[in-house]
Amino acid sequence: MKKLSLVFAAIFSALMILSLTPPQQPQAATDDSLARIQQKGTLIMGNSPNYPPYEFTTNVNGKEKIVGMDIEIGKQIAKDLGVKLVVKKMDFDSLLVALETGKVDMILSGFSPTAERKQHVDFSDTYYTAKQDIIVLKTDKGYYQSRTSFNNKKVGAVVGSIAYDLIKQQMPGATPVGMQNASDLVLALKAHKIDGIVKDSASAVAYANADTSLAAIDGHFTVSGSESGNAIALPKGSLALQTAINKSIAKIKQKDLINKQFLPAAAKYISTGAETHSMWHYWTYFAKGVGYTIGISFVALIVGALLGALLAFVRLGSITWLKTLANAYVAFVRGTPLMVQVMFIYFGLGMFYNISAIVAGTLAVGLNSAAYVSEIFRGGIEAIAPGQSEAARSLGLSQKDTMRYVVFPQALTAIWPALGNEFISLIKETSIVSIIGVADLIYQLRIVQADTYRGVLPITIAMVLYFIMTYSLSKVLKHFEKKMHHANA
Incomplete structure (x- = not known):
């Protein structure tokens, strides 16, 4: 009887693995990715709102609100498509699974189009490019000059992000420490559990401006090609949706909306949140x-x-x-x-x-x-x-x-x-x-x-x-x- 139980347990395990593996979708004769979204009237955006100024939560009149540069980009794309934007929140390392299993229509969450990710999903054009900085304690700013200063040190990054890969690839003397979100990394840095945090420069500067105990330094990382920027991840084969989104991105770039509107709006919320320290x-x-x-x-x-x-x-x-x-x-x-x-x-x-x-x-x-x-x-x-x-x-x-x-x-x-x-x-x-x-x-x-x-x-x-x-x-x-x-x- 015990052997039979083990056999059934093995069968259950196999079924679980098969279910988690996305089935290979046959190449459709016609691409209905855009028409399907317009028909249902919503564009579901996968997002991990813990990455200021790209996406983060704030308290507005006692209510939770997701704000940030990526949220504004998502709203603009949804407006151009004539649909309503729906933001679905989850951990960063769950986003790809959500896209592959149809839980979301796109991922807009500070995502970089790496070669590995391109094997599983398609990407839009790059909408924003920024270098990678390292957040350190302000008292240690004089000690650390760049990524080469962290030999035998612990450096943190969000699991699944390009920053985590950069630590392993370009900081061979450092020990990478992966965590689920930025707030845990900052807490670990302040508790001296890690010595630095690799983050996108816009996010690193935002944290440093909001917290006087932190400082952002240039990591002097080498990131080539499209991997140096952020793009929107889409399901494989969704060419019609990709084309429509690229048109919106081109319009956003042409009008320089990110620097003129989206980032300043995010900075306002970061400042407000930083000043509101009462837990009540x-x-x-x-x-x-x-x-x-x-x-x-x-x-x-x-x-x-x-x-x-x-x-x-x-x-x-x-x-x-x-x-x-x-x-x-x-x-x-x-x-x-x-x-x-x-x-x-x-x-x-x-x-x-x-x-x-x-x-x-x-x-x-x-x-x-x-x-x-x-x-x-x-x-x-x-x-x-x-x-x-x-x-x-x-x-x-x-x-x-x-x-x-x-x-x-x-x-x-x-x-x-x-x-x-x-x-x-x-x-x-x-x-x-x-x-x-x-x-x-x-x-x-x-x-x-x-x-x-x-x-x-x-x-x-x-x-x-x-x-x-x-x-x-x-x-x-x-x-x-x-x-x-x-x-x-």
Whole structure:
């Protein structure tokens, strides 16, 4: 039976890999990429809003707003196409997967058209070209002169960015450190965990101007060809859409809108955000994050408890093929990271059915919890002495009634502390859904960090909020535990 479970787990793994691999699209006789967008009336733009002045979030009258140069470019393109711009937020290293699986129509997020990326997607003309700088602490500015000054030092960059590749290629004496977003890198720099951050010059100067403890120096990197600029990533074969977008880019360049309008507008928001350091100003962000976290946890808890109990009963039942499938499911889910499961449901299953980020995240957390809840239920039920069931059956109770009135109540009392731990862990595990753009507490924390340029205080507030949620739940669970013990006394 164990061998069969392993076989099914292997089959599940193979299916997951196949689903995550974008199918080869046949060459269409006619390219409908532009017509399809105009027909639906929206242009969905993939974006990672933590890269000032290209794209970042700010607080405008208590409401979150995504602003920046790339956002303005996206609006101009959508206007020229006669459609509405829809910005879909997610981690930077998830953008390519989102484009390849049809979650977004284009990527406009400080993207550089590298040779490796061109193998998977098409690119528009370059809309902006800038050199790469290195952000350092102002107190260290005299020590570091260029990229050659970082031998035996740790240098950070956003994972998946051209800056990260430049560290590996042109800073051989430095140790590259990759992180998911710019605010984490700045926090690491201030905490002396890294010695520098490689970023696009416009972004580096923006951070340095907004934070008096930082400085930007010229990295003197050598970047040739189109890789030195930023372009818009598009699905392979979308020539009609590419042509239309290139016309918009040409108009933007001709009127010099980036330097005359888009960058100055972004600088205004950066200045405003840098001056707004009161955490109370961002209470709506944290409240929204707590709301999403509690909502996701509650739904995932119900899914996990019901499905987990069902799996436990199936695994304890007598139907062989159902037991095999249930064992394979539990083995597979427990043997793969929750992050991978979230991405699989959102991107993999999203290739066949358009599932929203919050539904995908909630479903992934619930399905993951079900595997662990199943083990808790199974262990608790099997721990009940067989004599209990035998005595109940001898009194004329059916197998169903024996489980319902004798075995399960005793098992539930015994496993309640373990279930409580799983439910408390569930609240903390929901933080993983931020990678696909769900506005949970972690996602809101990053927004506040990016907007205020403060790293530790938002983290401290998030820690306190998580503690309040988990402590409150633990007290509720403790109350019911006492009632169950009192009832069984």
